[in-house]
Amino acid sequence: MRTLLRPILIVTVTALVVPMVAFATPPTTEAISFDETSVYATGADENPCSFELTYRNEGTYLVTTHLDSSGVAVRQFARGIEFLETYSANGKAISSRTPASVHFDAATNTLVGTGNQRHFIVPGVGIVYAQAGRFVIDLATGDVSSAGLDAPQSEDFCAALAP
Secondary structure (H helix, E strand, O other), X not given: OHHHHXXXXXXXXXXXXXXXXXXXXXXXXXXXXXXXXXXXXXXXXXXXXXXXXXXXXXXEEEEEEEEOOOOOEEEEEEEEEEEEEEEEEOOEEEEEEOOOEEEEEOOXXXXXXXXXXXXXXXXXXXEEEEEEEEEEEEOOOOXXXXXXXXXXXXXXXXXXXXX
């Protein structure tokens, strides 16, 4: 779940920096490109494997911002388009398209994500890592709650990338 939270938080903060106007305007939509690569050492929380993992998350968020009559952002909706998550190690890689969408509510200071967040499938094995459903992040406390499919990275996930 942590790998999903970071890009969502970055996009939300970036989108909130949109210049505000003194009068109500129609919602605005902007495209925010995202391309981040992280290397997870053996033993790191994000790495269940006995070898180093490289994680790349790339794609574009379409962020729609709704303003109140004072020009203050009251709500945002972000959806990923052509988003690709890839884990690689030992010359091997597995990938998943990630079409999840996220709603930011300024009144409650929460992010609510819904949809298929990731589905890593290995031929002949099946799903080795997947998350889908609904998650809520309280931005004031960092608390996360979720409901739905949660198939964590497992031995099969690591076997797919093992030497």
